[in-house]
Amino acid sequence: MSRTLADLLNPSDPDGQQVQAQIQAGLVDIQPQLQQLSELQSHGARASPEVQQQLQAALKYLQAQRNGGPYIPNDNTPPPIPGAIIRQHDVRLTSRTTLSTLYHYPLHTILEYPETNADGTIGHLFRMDPDDWQVPDLNIVYLRGAPTGRMVVGKEIFNDVMVDARGNQVACSSSHSTCQGVKICPYSDEDTLSEPHTRASREDVQQRLANDREDRLQYASPSKDIFCRTAAYVTALRKLGCSRPSSEELESESSPEEIKLRELYWQQVQCGYCPKEGTCKGRIVYETDSHGNPHVRCEHYCRTTNRDHFHDNSVGAPTGSYDLGYIQAVLTDDEEEATCIEQAAFKLGYGPLVECTTVANVSSQKPLTTATQTAI
Ligand SMILES: [Zn+2]
Ligand SMILES: [Zn+2]
Ligand SMILES: [Zn+2]
Ligand SMILES: [Zn+2]
Known part of the structure; x- marks a missing residue:
């Protein structure tokens, strides 16, 4: 046919x-x-x-x-690709421990944010290259610390996961450490940042960085630059005060109550910073001279008789790099005006009233509060 x-x-x-x-x-x-x-x-x-x-x-x-059906991979059946990360569920480790998930990583995997679990136990098993022996533990970026522990020599453990090529259990050593959480800024949305999260992918980290960058770009403006510079200047003035060496006890224009209040305030904002004994604790004042030029100075500064104290006449420089209204409001304790300026900045997306998203490692020196709940 x-x-x-x-x-x-x-x-x-x-x-x-x-x-x-x-x-x-x-x-x-x-x-x-x-x-x-x-x-x-x-x-x-x-x-x-x-x-x-x-x-x-x-x-x-x-x-x-x-059976004529299309092949639909699910969670438990990874694609049969060499070098893929394989995930198993409910894997018995010892008679007492079952891993809710066990990840098998191919050679040369660099894992920075291993998944954790608030209830169960997650296993991360790395295939090692005898010719390029890199301890995967060192790539993990979570800050770990006490309580810690290390197995006593001679008390090796055996389990069903760590087996040799013939399937025989091999002697394993064990050690443990505890995640130290992260520090968050006290002006942040504490509830959200304290929520435990157990997974962070490279994409999550990139997303977070992209968000930060977007925030910076979205609110970028000359007025923001000026305000932020001014806010930093004012914070430094409040934190350090005059700080010039001063042996003599100087009569302050402030009342004893005011001095007490200021010392209390300093204790709060200085966050553990101890000014050296014998440094001036004078009040920082804002004033304009007869030409209308603004000055910031220690109350004890005097152009003719005492120039050892803090004095800054650059704040009114014609470049206009500071928000003088804000400096004046803060230094003259005009809370109403200071709040008003801060609120205007807040509406534009910056300033001290804006929620802060700063997160830092526990070892960071930044004076943030510790969010111990964060479970990553
Ligand atoms: Zn902050
Ligand atoms: Zn002056
Ligand atoms: Zn002084
Ligand atoms: Zn953690």
Whole structure:
């Protein structure tokens, strides 16, 4: 029977049709591999969990294909790609510990934010390269500390996960440490930042950096620059005061109550900073001279008789780099005016009233509060 061109283009044979569709989809013949597998079957077989996982995934794929259904990978069946991260659930480690998830990482994996779990235990198993021995633990960026512990020599443990090529348990040492949480700014949304989170991907970190950058760009303006510079200047003045060496006890213009209040305030804002004994604790004042030029100075500064104390006449420089109204309001204790200026800045997206999102490692020297709840 001769075939017409139409027959060739529209073959009626359903099997032939399927094969053609498979070839078009880039599928190859795996009969030789299946043959080899069945030949291996007579030998007792043991392999690493990774090999088992990949065989399992291949099996599922082939079964699904035979049943005519499409292959839909789920959580438990990673794609059979060499070098993929394999995830297993409910893996028995010892008679007392079962891992809710166990990750198998291929050679040379660098993991900075391993997943944790508030209730269960997560395992991270790294395949090591004997020729390029890198301790994966050192890549983890969580700050860990006390309580810590290390296994006593001679008390090696054995478990079902750490096995040699033949599947025999190998002696393992153990040590533990505790996450120290992170520090957050006291002016942040504490509830949100204190929420425990157990997973951070590289994408999460990138997202966070992108958000910060967007915030910076969105609110970037000359008036923001000026305000931020002024706020930093005012904070420094409040924190350090005059701080010039001063041996003599000087009569202050402030009342004893005012001095007490100021010392209390300093204790709060200085966050552990101790001014050296014998430094001036004079009041910082704002004034304009007869030419209308603004000056910031220690109350004890005097141009003719005492120039040892703090004095800054650069605040009114024609470059206009400071918000003089704000300096004046803060230094003259005009709280109403200071709040007014801060609120105007807040509406534009900056200033001390804006929620802060600063987070730092516990070892950071920044005076932030510790959010011990953060479980990452
Ligand atoms: Zn802050
Ligand atoms: Zn002056
Ligand atoms: Zn002084
Ligand atoms: Zn943590």
